[in-house]
Amino acid sequence: MEPDLFTAAAEDRQERDPSASPLAVRMRPRTLEEVLGQRHLLRPGSPLRRLVGEGGGGPAGPSSVILWGPPGTGKTTLAHVVSKATDKRFVELSAITAGVxxxxxxxxxxxxxxxxxxxxxxxxxxxxHRFSKAQQDSLLPAVENRWVTLIAATTENPYFSVISPLLSRSLLLTLEPLTEDDLRGLLHRAVAAERGLNGAVGLPEDSEAHLLRIAGGDARRALTALEAGAGAALAKGEPEITLASLEEAVDRAAVTYDRDGDQHYDVASALIKSIRGSDVDAALHYLARMIEAGEDPRFIARRLMISASEDIGMADPTALTTAVAAAQAVAMIGFPEASLTLSQAVIALALAPKSNAATVAIGAALADVRAGLAGPVPEHLRDAHYKGAQKLGHGAGYQYPHDLPDGIAAQQYAPDAVRDKRYYQPTRRGAEARYADVAERVRGRLSGGRDPRP
Structure with a gap:
């Protein structure tokens, strides 16, 4: 008797009675040709196709694969497809519950x-990525001896979360978020396919648009919501999944928000302006609208990083650190958990002291450069490390600041054309008040004057 008898029996039952499984399971692709998206992995002759024996000569290259990508992009699906294409036993473990x-x-x-x-x-x-180093080490003998074809999935950067010996013995495939066109094709297939809804209900455009919004690039989430909406429509005897039935089924309001139109830019603009205006509650409202509409969390994170420098700057230098950390976290965890990270960042930025001095400073400097105010670099600042520089007088007279007691050398740094320009005009808000004092003292020393403060 074969050891995976119960798995085979379960699969046989699903074949005979498709309704016994959730829609997301029933619609799982059975061949590479049925896979939507991931075109970069499915081209003829790709490592993935060679792994399943296409192109002649049988499987080639590493017998283990690491699939890296956001939730719902097809990592489990690809593992099933490889198993079926190679006629191998399929065993699934989750690092959350399994151990050595x-x-x-x-x-x-x-x-x-x-x-x-x-x-x-x-x-x-x-x-x-949830496995410890010791747990990942336990996989190495099986991988090295090819006792199993390991297909590991992770939503985190494997270069940080997977041990080097395992990574070096595996083929790393990066999965990309599904596009709206990919998800739209999946929904149409699920509505029409015999193993899907088999045409039992229709899917009007407004309901389809709502499904695409709440899916957030996640195929499993899209199919789960579609199944819930279909169940609600059929229970009411409706011929199609109306928006009202769909909203009731998934318990979420259809947010008016066009990701590719004016609403997209209007709401994003309102989020940043609310942060700039220090209205934390309004900022959270617009953040919630963007999340609910299925906005790309990476887009939101990028806007926050810009705001941290544009509107806060030196008034709270840690704001940029917070925004960058949020962007990194968002890239690693994705929705829905990323909403917590974005919320924390928005709150921190909205309540931080504000200064646009860094924005004004670089704007003024750029304007002067574009107007031709540049001029030659002072000779004592020019590169003096190459042969012949000394004959040209490059570096002559340069004072090394670290050799001076206060670390400040009273010498000219800017070209003559902008020698007296003061681009950075700090505010007295937050931490920038301290930097304003520092700038005033340093400018006095650089100009040869004395600092009147003790």
């Missing part, structure tokens, strides 16, 4: 299956 004991049990079962039944095993390990 479970991994070793699967590996031992794979060795028995290979020896007794000449059938190899695909081990799909979800969320591998």
């Amino acid at each position: 004991k479970e991994v070793r049990s699967v590996i031992e079962g794979a060795r028995r299956s290979s020896g007794a039944y000449a059938r190899d095993t695909v081990l799909f390990l979800d969320e591998i």
Whole structure:
């Protein structure tokens, strides 16, 4: 008796009675041709196609794969497709619940299956980034000896979350978020396909648009919401999934928001202007509208990083650090958890003291450069490290600030054309008040004057 009897029985039941499984499971692609999106991975001759034996010569290259991408982009699907295409046993573990004991049990079962039944095993390990170094080490013998074809999935950067020995023995495939066109094609397929809704209900454009918004690039979320909406429509005897039924089923309001039109830019503008105006509640409202509308969290994070320098700057230099950390976290975790990170960043930025001095400073400097106020670099500042520089007088008379007691050398740094320009005009808000005092003292020393303060 083959050791994966119960898995085979479950799959057989799904084949005979598709309604026994959720729509997202029923619509899972069975071949690479059915996979939507990820065109960069599916081109003829790609490593993924060679892995399943296409192109002649059987599977080639590493027998283990790491799939890196946001939730709902098809990591589990690709693992299933590889298993079916190569006629291998499929065993799935989650790093959230499994440990070394479970991994070793699967590996031992794979060795028995290979020896007794000449059938190899695909081990799909979800969320591998949650495994400790020791747990990941336990996979190495199976990978090196090809006892299993390991397909590991992660939403985090594998260069930070997967140990180097495992990474070097695996093929790394990066999955991209599904586009709206990809998801639209998936919804149409699910509505019409026999193993899907089989045409039982229609999907009007406004309901389709709402599904695309709440999906956020996640195929599983889109299909789950579609199934809920179809169930609500059928229960009411409706011929199509109306927006009202869909909203009721997924318990979310259809936010009026066009990601490609004026609403997109208006709401984004309102978010930044609310942060600039220090209205934390208004800023959170606009953030919520963007999240609910399915806005790309990376777009929001980029806007916050710009705001941190444009509107806060030196009044709170940590604002940029906060915004950059939020952007990094968003890229690693994605929605829905990323909404918490974005909320924290928006609150921090909205309540921070404000200064546009950095924005005004670079704007004024750029304007002068564009107007031709440049001039030659003073000779004592020019590069003096190459042969012949000394003969040209480059570097002559340069004072090394670190050799001076206060670390400030009273010498000319700017070209003559802008020698007396003062681009940075600090405010007295927040931390910038201290920087204003520093700038005043340093400018006095650089001009040869004395600092009147003790």
